[in-house]
Amino acid sequence: MELAAGVAGATDLARAQTAFSLAFHICFAVFGVGMPWLLLYTEGRWVRTGDPGWLALTKKWSRAFAVLFAVGAVSGTVLSFEFGLLWPAFMARYGGVLGLSFTLEGFAFFAEAVFLGMYLYGWRRLSPRVHWLTLWPIAIAGTLSTVFIITANAWMNVPGHVREVDGTVVSAEPLAPFLSPAAPAQVVHMLLAALMCTGGVVAGIYAVGMLRGRRDVYHQRGLRIGLTAVLGCAPLQFVSGDLAARVVGARQPLKLAAMEGLLRTQRGAPLTIGGFYDESTGRVRFGLELPKLLSLLEGFHTDHRITGLDAAPPADRPNALLVHSAFTLMVGLGSALLALAALVTLVMVRRRRRGQRPLLPTGRLWLWAAVGTGPAAMLAMLAGWEVTEGGRQPWIVYGRMRVADAVTSSPGVGWTFAGTVTLYLGLAGALLLILRRMATGGPGPDVPPTPVAPIPVPPTPVPRDDGEHRDEQAPSTPHRPRRPDRQAPDRQRPERQRPGRRRRVPVGGGTDR
Amino acid sequence: MTAADLLLLVMVGGLTAYALLAGADFGAGVWDLFARGRDAADQRRLIAAALGPVWEANHVWLIFVLVALFSGFSEAFGIIGSTLEVPLLAALVGIVLRGSAYVYRAYGGGAAGPDHWWGRVFAAASTITPFALGVTGAALATGDLAPAAPWRPCTNAFGLVCGLFAVTVTAFLAAVYLCRDAATAPTTAHLVPGLRRRALGGALASGALAAVLLPLLWSDAPVVAHRFAERSIPFAVASAIGGMAALALLWRRRFTAARIAAGLAVAGVLWGWAAAQYPDLVVGRSTATSAAAPEANLVALLIAIGLGMAVIVPSMVLLFRLFSHPDVSDGHGPG
Numbered sequence A: 001m002e003l004a005a006g007v008a009g010a011t012d013l014a015r016a017q018t019a020f021s022l023a024f025h026i027c028f029a030v031f032g033v034g035m036p037w038l039l040l041y042t043e044g045r046w047v048r049t050g051d052p053g054w055l056a057l058t059k060k061w062s063r064a065f066a067v068l069f070a071v072g073a074v075s076g077t078v079l080s081f082e083f084g085l086l087w088p089a090f091m092a093r094y095g096g097v098l099g100l101s102f103t104l105e106g107f108a109f110f111a112e113a114v115f116l117g118m119y120l121y122g123w124r125r126l127s128p129r130v131h132w133l134t135l136w137p138i139a140i141a142g143t144l145s146t147v148f149i150i151t152a153n154a155w156m157n158v159p160g161h162v163r164e165v166d167g168t169v170v171s172a173e174p175l176a177p178f179l180s181p182a183a184p185a186q187v188v189h190m191l192l193a194a195l196m197c198t199g200g201v202v203a204g205i206y207a208v209g210m211l212r213g214r215r216d217v218y219h220q221r222g223l224r225i226g227l228t229a230v231l232g233c234a235p236l237q238f239v240s241g242d243l244a245a246r247v248v249g250a251r252q253p254l255k256l257a258a259m260e261g262l263l264r265t266q267r268g269a270p271l272t273i274g275g276f277y278d279e280s281t282g283r284v285r286f287g288l289e290l291p292k293l294l295s296l297l298e299g300f301h302t303d304h305r306i307t308g309l310d311a312a313p314p315a316d317r318p319n320a321l322l323v324h325s326a327f328t329l330m331v332g333l334g335s336a337l338l339a340l341a342a343l344v345t346l347v348m349v350r351r352r353r354r355g356q357r358p359l360l361p362t363g364r365l366w367l368w369a370a371v372g373t374g375p376a377a378m379l380a381m382l383a384g385w386e387v388t389e390g391g392r393q394p395w396i397v398y399g400r401m402r403v404a405d406a407v408t409s410s411p412g413v414g415w416t417f418a419g420t421v422t423l424y425l426g427l428a429g430a431l432l433l434i435l436r437r438m439a440t441g442g443p444g445p446d447v448p449p450t451p452v453a454p455i456p457v458p459p460t461p462v463p464r465d466d467g468e469h470r471d472e473q474a475p476s477t478p479h480r481p482r483r484p485d486r487q488a489p490d491r492q493r494p495e496r497q498r499p500g501r502r503r504r505v506p507v508g509g510g511t512d513r
Numbered sequence B: 001m002t003a004a005d006l007l008l009l010v011m012v013g014g015l016t017a018y019a020l021l022a023g024a025d026f027g028a029g030v031w032d033l034f035a036r037g038r039d040a041a042d043q044r045r046l047i048a049a050a051l052g053p054v055w056e057a058n059h060v061w062l063i064f065v066l067v068a069l070f071s072g073f074s075e076a077f078g079i080i081g082s083t084l085e086v087p088l089l090a091a092l093v094g095i096v097l098r099g100s101a102y103v104y105r106a107y108g109g110g111a112a113g114p115d116h117w118w119g120r121v122f123a124a125a126s127t128i129t130p131f132a133l134g135v136t137g138a139a140l141a142t143g144d145l146a147p148a149a150p151w152r153p154c155t156n157a158f159g160l161v162c163g164l165f166a167v168t169v170t171a172f173l174a175a176v177y178l179c180r181d182a183a184t185a186p187t188t189a190h191l192v193p194g195l196r197r198r199a200l201g202g203a204l205a206s207g208a209l210a211a212v213l214l215p216l217l218w219s220d221a222p223v224v225a226h227r228f229a230e231r232s233i234p235f236a237v238a239s240a241i242g243g244m245a246a247l248a249l250l251w252r253r254r255f256t257a258a259r260i261a262a263g264l265a266v267a268g269v270l271w272g273w274a275a276a277q278y279p280d281l282v283v284g285r286s287t288a289t290s291a292a293a294p295e296a297n298l299v300a301l302l303i304a305i306g307l308g309m310a311v312i313v314p315s316m317v318l319l320f321r322l323f324s325h326p327d328v329s330d331g332h333g334p335g
Helices: A002-049 A052-086 A088-121 A128-133 A135-157 A183-211 A217-251 A253-260 A293-299 A320-353 A364-390 A413-439 A484-492 A497-502 B003-033 B040-051 B055-072 B074-083 B085-108 B115-142 B157-183 B189-220 B222-231 B233-251 B255-277 B295-322
Strands: A162-165 A168-172 A271-273 A276-278 A283-285 A288-290 A395-397 B280-282
Touching: A002 A052, A002 A128, A002 A135, A002 A183, A002 A217, A002 A364, A002 A413, A052 A088, A052 A217, A052 A413, A052 B055, A052 B074, A052 B085, A088 A135, A088 A168, A088 A395, A088 B055, A088 B074, A088 B295, A128 A135, A135 A183, A135 A395, A168 B295, A183 A217, A183 A364, A183 A413, A217 A253, A217 A293, A217 A320, A217 A364, A253 A320, A253 A364, A271 A293, A271 A320, A276 A320, A320 A364, A413 B085, B003 B040, B003 B055, B003 B115, B003 B157, B003 B255, B003 B295, B040 B085, B040 B157, B040 B189, B055 B074, B055 B085, B055 B295, B074 B085, B074 B115, B074 B280, B085 B115, B115 B157, B115 B189, B115 B255, B157 B189, B157 B233, B157 B255, B189 B222, B189 B233, B189 B255, B222 B233, B222 B255, B233 B255
Parallel strands: none
Antiparallel strands: A162 A168, A271 A288, A276 A283
């Protein structure tokens, strides 16, 4: 008895640690997927137009990206170890099945790291065009790494193409994770989520700046790009979410039942919006019940039969309170973003007809809504993961291996978890301080203030200590070879001076209070 | 040769790349920790400039080896995960802290505490990680581990000396690499004598520790030690020749050639160990045959690795060529 309680405790702790590490990692990983695409746009504009405003955005974002990527990379490394440390039985049995996904993901990550090195440190060693080109492998690899890793998760949700005898995998199709029916919908859903999170956070930062009175072109562009990403993807996300839910309904009926808080298997099942699932009564309290709608949505017919939680014994059911609440949160936030997208589009169409500029509405209320898109997208994404993972319980591989059978027997999980939380929260706190410093300060001293009208190129570039004066010129000037030794005097400058210089109030007007 | 053997060979290659590339990055962190005197700030700047563009790419070799291990030899990964938690967690903490502290120092601009604090964190974490990985490697050779005794790998002399050996070797590699980096630009040339001293000292210390390790290997890991005597003598000789050549080349200030010799010295040790370890993955618990995934999966894995390497290796060469001359004023510059 005591042993069973011990195992249950270890399982909960291991799950909590996995959830915490995953949530931490994914909050950074989404930027690894989304940022390169935004950078491709801004730096591409700079390469084509030579407008220093685009360079200012690019430089600022690339710095933030560098930090976010590094934290994402190391926390991802932790995860690959944690699978073995916390779930040794799972990895021992299914590591080979998931091997191809993880290997390919590893290579995508390799490519991302290699080209990111070139991108971040190659400003003076590469011509603007080649520098811009290094973003392509980063963007493609970042996207592919999501694709590969999600196939592994999809296989855990809907496993197949594997033959097992007595708990040992005797043969597995190498492409098994890619053949999981859950993979396509999940991949698309996550990629869109990553873009939305990136866009929302970017939009939010510039909206805060504008609320503080920095209404220059620099901020308007930042806001516009961020909002385009988050609001443009919102309708697509709705469609992909609908597809994903249909796959769940077909392949993981219990997960769908938990999402909807549906106890009884029935025809003409209602859709319940909001509320809390009450396990003792099997009903959703305080929810809005729309009769027959769930059957209609899932099977395109009001008589479609929907499996309820009662199809499985209580021990084999997911926690419907948690899953239904997370699902409600995700759908609610997604709907809010969709509504905002519709409103913004409407206003933009009207402003266009009237010939008003800029098209994007920038009243205080609109800006506050833009600030909210970042947290909304992030929260929706995390809630979505709770639905995916929580809805699969008590299985780690649906129908094949239980979480309790996969967990480590090690006694120290509690300590590890406490250590992980402390370490990660400390690092996250420090990171927020750094990002806050980056966000305040406008375009930064690298670049002259963003002009409303194009300004003439200064006749003599002002030499700067990190030698980036080329960047202040129009990029159409032919690329000068920049051997490091030509700038030898620059390099003697002691590092001590740097922080002081950074505190200089930017000419372009930052968001410093 | 079976697919499993081929995959093992690929993994040893990945491990070699990790030791020679990321190992040197860790070693550079060790020197950051021990930077003293007038040139300390300049030395730290050179280290940061040399690491900046490449450390993330170098780090991925570990993930590569890890993924190959759990995809190809899942059983061994399960055993390692349930018995070597303590050193692995220490390595993980080191990896997380090193990476975060590095970027926080480079981009933080003091927003989250003074940069030099993060510098110390980076340096300390760079020292812990190779130590923990050395302890892990030693435990695989002894097989002296059990799920109920998580601290056991860290409580025997062989494991601890292996950890120390790993730190020393990475520091040696880093010093040799940095000699060449410092010598390429007049602004950093004044750092060369100090780094050369460190490289020479590192070579001697590594050699001395290797001499201590051999008797410990016989007493603590007899299975591997026997196979070492049978198979690994050529690798040991290659390593010794590399080490001696590195000493001579450092002495004569031939830093580029010294890099190659130092690399050979380290790779020789690694290969010698790998040859002696085979066919055991974890001695007494898991062998290449018992742990191997189904053949079809291994073949698919090898094909994927081949295709991946075809993309990655040229990219890496490009990266290293582009940044072969580290520039202490490189990067974004803060803003």
